[in-house]
Amino acid sequence: VYLTRGVNAATVAVNDNDVAAFTLSADLGEVAEGGTATVTIAADGVTFAVAQALELTLAGTATPGDDFTLAAHGDELSDPYTVALPAGATSVAVTIETARDGEDDVGETIELSASHNGNAVGAVTITIGAPPPPPASVFFIPGGGGGGPSGPEPSDEDFEWNIDGDIEELDEDNERATGMWSDGTTLWLLDNADGAGDAVYAYDLATGARVEEQEFGLDERNRAPRGNWSDGQGVAWVSDSGQDRLFAYDLESGERVEERDIALARRNRDARGIWADGVTMWVLDGGKDSLFAYDLGSGEFLAEYGLADANSDPHGVWSDGTTVWVSDHGAKRLFAYRLPVPPTEPREDVEPLERVASEEFAEPGRVGNNSPRGVWSDGAVMYVADANDDRVYSYNMPDAIDARLVSLALEGVEIGAFDPMRREYEGAAPEDVTSTMVEAEAVQDGAAVHIDPMDADEEADGHQVDLAGVREITVTVTSPDGSRERVYRVTLAEAGPSADCLRGAVSVGFSLVVFESGTVDDLVACAGRRHVTALYVLHEGEWVSHILGAPDFVNARFRALFADGVRALLPLVVRSEGPPSPAPAAPEATEPLATCMRGEVAQGFSLVVYEGGTVDELASCAEAFGISAIYTLADDEWVSYILAAPDFVNARFRELFADGVPIAAPLVVRSEVR
Secondary structure (H helix, E strand, O other): OOOOOOOOOOOOOOOOOOOOOEEEEEOOOEEEOOOEEEEEEEEOOOOOOOOEEEEEEEEOOOOEOOOEEEEEOOEEOOOOOEEEEOOOOOEEEEEEEEOOOOOOOOOOEEEEEEEEOOEEEEEEEEEEEOOOOOOOOOOOOOOOOOOOOOOOOOOOOOOOEOOOOOEOOOOOOOOOEEEEEEOOOEEEEEEOOOOOOOEEEEEEOOOOOEOHHHOEEOOOOOOOEEEEEEOOOOEEEEEEOOOOEEEEEEOOOOOEOHHHOEEOOOOOOOEEEEEEOOOEEEEEEOOOOEEEEEEOOOOOEEEEEEOOOOOOOEEEEEEOOOEEEEEEOOOOEEEEEEOOOOOOOOOOOEEEOOEOHHHOEOOHHHHOOOOEEEEEEOOOEEEEEEOOOOOEEEEEOOHHHOOOEEEEEEOOEEOOOOOOOOOEEEEEOOOOOOEEEEEEEEOOOOOEEEEEOOOOOOOOOOEEEEOOOOOEEEEEEEOOOOOOEEEEEEEEOOOOOOHHHEEOOEOOEEEEEEEOOEOHHHHHHHHHHOOEEEEEEEEOOEEEEEEOOOOHHHHHHHHHHOOOOEOOOEEEEEEEOOOOEOOOOOOOOOOOOOOOEEOOOOOEEEEEEEOOEOHHHHHHHHHHOOEEEEEEEEOOEEEEEEOOOOHHHHHHHHHHOOOOEOOOEEEEEEEOOO
């Protein structure tokens, strides 16, 4: 540019049409079956203000999906294959994981090429090699047989493969396992299907059997599920690596509970595993390699904590309240950190987590658990789901950090079935029980057990507690190494009616029972002691319910119906989640009813009490009241007696009452007469 006299400025337009110089390289030219190779696509000294899409093309003799899979940013890729170079990044890694499936893929090739904006970047070729001969302790073939080696023996050593606790074969449709949570009985396992089949699968934790009635599908927006957790009170949360929230569901029905959704912070947009302690919700992020903390009640963001550099592909998370474990796909292990105490007010700076290498699980990558995802522990073993081999692995938790009880009982005080994972109990003592002996045994011999209140009678056997004025009893267990404490609490109910006031056995599900008499509050207290969660009566052919623990407006109609008290020998249908309780001993003598059947018989269905007798006598009584059908509950199923029906129709009812129908037996009847 030449400036003439009088001209002292010029404008130059530069056409920036440079093409970024990308390179493509592989860390291995040959990878053994079951092994992993990494291909790096690098922008040579160039960064971008926005993410760049790189197109991948596959060729060679190996078959994608069968012989190998591709993954980037911790997620498996599918056709059409594309990978994003993040804004500001200089490279992106693509992982090639070859399958060890019994098929001979040795010598087959994987050819991977990449392009950017239509411009070829480069290509690499990787050959699948023979796997090394496995030691006898590595591979386990369930249900083996024959004369060959049977696989590894279960181990009792800390952090090692337990094997006995494994769920060896997931359902064939549950082929892409991700997050996992359990209540100690059922294990809920997420599946991130290739299509629209994303769902929550359920398995019996003890047997591995599928429990389909507890499964549910996910919201159409929840298509990249990564982690799940439940409060045990009916709500389950599911994270999504492509959404800005945790989705809330009713755990029993699978229905959405949108008002309980938790909105995530802007930096937490690649949500992975989740875990909560009832107060704080912890959410992993695979993009920032961080652990985020939120207030569980309000959903407010509290803090972000950084993971170790080696923990760069995090997926699952679980904590015992002291240590938090994070599974990692690339490292094929579980990293351990001290669980921090989150601030009460939001904090913007990112603090690193304190790593606890002595409590890490290094076994997954050594035993074939090469794609660790969801993690959960019952305190005895750590369960780790695998995304690619249809199995949930189990590893021994270290004995030294075990602060669980194996049993807890209060003499004369009913607390229901004990579960080491459950810490809160309600106790009910009859009026004539004024003291109790507390028996608490720790799982580990070296653990310390402290009971409060203090021993009221040191000369007597066991730990004695005087119940006068006592509203709760706590048992604190300290782990053998002193690092953990677990507190079990029994809240004692105020004096009220005995559980015997509810006649009849209470099973898991629905049962028919009879209430002696009293107020609605008496009935509710009695029902609570029998582990009943809901009460139902029939009024003018319609069901009226009382849900224990529900707001007053929910139960207003039931209370209005019995505003003057609950009449003697009221028949009810009750629902219980367990544990079941047997029928209390029947009174020695019961005054005869004024008629053979007590209760209002309306058109449609009614609840009545029968005076007792043979099935034929019951049928005659029912006929006199214009009743056409009689129903009872057995093992949560209705069993019917249809008047005037052939014998085979009523055979099961007659078998059920072969020795006669008990005195004051509750029944549901149907009448067509107004």
